[in-house]
Amino acid sequence: MAKDKTSRLKARTPRGFADRGPAELAGTRSMLETIRKVYELYGFEALETPFVEYTDALGKFLPDQDRPNEGVFSFQDDDEQWLSLRYDLTAPLARHVAENFDRLAKPFRSYRAGWVFRNEKPGPGRFRQFMQFDADTVGAPTVAADAEICMMAADTLEALGIKRGDYVIKVNNRKVLDGVLEAIGLGGQENAGRRLTVLRAIDKFDKVGIEGVRDLLGEGRWENPEAKSGDFTKGAGLDAENIDTVISFVALQSGEFTPLEDVTGRTAEAGAAGYEIATYRTEQGDASHFVESNKGIIDGLVNSFGNYTTSRQGIEELGEIAQLVEAAGYGRERIRIDPSVVRGLEYYTGPVFEAELTFQVADEKGRPVRFGSVGGGGRYDGLVGRFRSEPVPATGFSIGVSRLASALSYLKGAEAAPDYGPVVVVVMDRDEVAHYMGLVARLRQAGIRAEMYLGNPKNLGNQFKYADRRNSPCVVIQGSDERAAGQVQIKDLIEGAKAAAAITDNAEWRESRPAQFACAEDELVAKVIEVLDHHGVPHGAALG
RNA sequence: GCAGCUGUAGCUCAGUUGGUUAGAGCGCCGGUCUGUGGAACCGGAGGUCGGUGGUUCGAGCCCACCCAGCUGUACCA
Structure with a gap:
């Protein structure tokens, strides 16, 4: 279906509703747990x-009407009974x-x-x-x-x-x-309305002070009492x-x-x-x-x-x-x-x-x-x-x-702690995807959050950018040279960022490969854990 | 609901007394770069100037109405 600019959908959350990201979800989760x-x-x-409840169970029908209170989200079931959130x-x-x-x-x-x-x-x-x-x-x-x-x-x-x-x-x-x-003299059913007005006046003590409450109990109160302007709230009289x-x-x-x-x-x-x-x-x-x-x-x-x-x-x-x-x-x-x-x-x-x-x-x-x-x-x-x-x-x-x-x-x-992303295994050689997935599986079995880069692998730099954005603690690299030697390279991105702060030249940046080391493929899990522990990144049982 | 303020790119904002084809920074996408994050340079996408009507030779700019957002207030079981 062709869409011109004017009919394209506007992506937006409804007013008063919000999406929640990983940081907020983690915060809420620990609060709820506490x-x-x-x-x-x-x-x-x-x-x-x-x-969802039946509206009558919530007690939210408007008085003398067949319709729920406007303050509650309501809809009718197929048998026409009113339901409400x-x-x-x-x-x-x-x-x-x-x-x-x-x-x-x-x-x-x-x-x-x-x-x-x-x-x-x-x-x-x-x-x-x-x-x-x-x-x-x-x-x-x-x-x-x-x-x-x-x-x-x-x-x-x-x-x-x-x-x-x-x-x-x-x-x-x-x-x-x-x-x-x-x-x-405000007892009894016939004074329910005025009673409510008095209660509201008392409830506003924090906001309007003692004189404000006095006004609200008497004639009423202006939103801006000095100028007698804005909204006028009728008092209890x-x-x-x-x-x-x-x-x-x-x-x-x-x-x-x-x-x-x-x-x-x-x-x-x-x-x-x-x-x-x-x-x-x-x-x-x-x-x-x-x-x-x-x-x-x-x-x-x-x-x-x-x-x-x-x-x-x-x-x-x-x-x-x-x-x-x-x-x-x-x-x-x-x-x-x-x-x-x-x-x-x-x-x-x-x-x-x-x-x-x-x-x-x-x-x-x-x-x-x-x-x-x-x-x-x-x-x-x-x-x-x-x-x-x-x-x-x-x-x-x-x-x-x-x-x-x-x-x-x-x-x-x-002081909100940064959320670390997964260890990223980069793709150097497209024909070796199965092997990279094997490396990822080993990390996961050891309780380490890990993933292989799933985007277009043609440019290695892009893969590092991705890991950087995910706030990954480290990346795992294996090209043909390392594979031939039975090795992998582990690059500590957190340490690297610190080490690289002084480097201003891009060529030098690339050449120096800060905070990067080689290890035997068999040592992969142990070495990655060393890096994670060094930076206090949770893994294994600590992931919860 | 009522009142005030504000609507120009994803974000923050310029835009002359009303005058040609509406700009910037940041962000985004791509490239320089198929063995290295940041930086740099180059390129690109992205706008009915909130909407409708009016005034005018001509409106992002002036007028009216509408809509949306913000702030306060009312209501809030």
Whole structure:
């Protein structure tokens, strides 16, 4: 079929999707392996579910319509049932547990890694296909299950090489929020919409600050507040008193008003636990000592919201979590009670978690890059219950593998090790291809990545260029001279590149044949291994 | 969805007040070179100037609309 220029196909990946090269694949693979080991250490077991689910199982039909939510990729089966690509790993887990409920040992503890799909506008670091790695405990109502998940999240980030202090696991409880919302008259089904607006406002605390949240709780907020220009976001329309109530809640973690724990009389103990102690003195010279601790935050919550029934229950759960993680040695620098975390606006029913990276790096243009949330989770006691007559408690955590991988690549910077290619056996004599293939086979049997040059062999230089591009550690050469002597030439390309740095003349370059030596054909494997080991190139069992 | 900015070769970009056949660097392919990577030199491929319409003797350049991308914002189960 003749193709003129105008009708030629344009090769391109769809918006929000990307191909992944060998370096990225290797990085992801080792990350997944690290995460998997931590999850297994905690007693979770592997599970895989398909990419496609019935849309109703995902709970993603638009209200009152016969059509799935636009945010999920959907299509109809030949029997006209709606199918969708999974948009997270939690809804499919709930389906799996419900489907196999009687067979599974409860509590059921499983982990899953895989691609999920969202039909949304892509952006920097946001794709329409990305990978998550989840762990969930289904059938355990105790907050010990939640506390454990938080500790595991901290362990996982550290196992991935993120230093303590460069991340934090924030914990909140939806019940605390719900109680506050009830108290300001936003309880009940009829206020679901306004409740959502309030939650979103709180969720934006990080971005817009305390005054921004105040605007969003009241009339609304302009994208550029000074100029009153750009987009206007309509607010929740609360009155001043209720705004103050909500603000006082958010402010508990704002740094402007963080309740402290009084450790007067036990400063030695607090100091030993690693707390930074703040000291205040009265005019009479009496000293009081305080630390910023989870207990302090919880005491503050009890003081402000302890008389709301729903909130009180949530605060007690947070207190238990704080106590459990503290007892296990996880202090506030790792797991932090933080009332501003909202997370997962729909199905969470109790504790919610968010894993955040706190270090900052600059991108190639010198602008600061914030990574923010790299994982999150919480308790979703209602999700499995949708399929059954009774509620089933469940709690879980999800790591955004793709986003975390890009954060890690910034952290590691340029030190990413080069991936070495295979040993290349060049073709000097076309009639001897069978013999060259024999050499390659010997190398492969010894566990060495190797291949014969399969392109046009007429120009030896091209074969070296190819090996160079593949980042091959060395090439194997055998012409008629060597064959007659029962020898091969091994050329160490890594050493050669160093040795040749001083040579500027092409003729001299060719003549000198840097880092090249001859050996008996029988010694081929042993000598190649010497070269590989010298440069730390993996082979044999180390290939994995 | 809304707002701002940007669309010229694979990439980064020039392109004069609107004036002949739209250029450069890098990259790519080939050659010098069928016994040696880099360098060098020579040659080649690759463009409906994002699209359509308009103004004009004449548009890559001016105007209108559309499309795409980027950034922010909204939404994000």
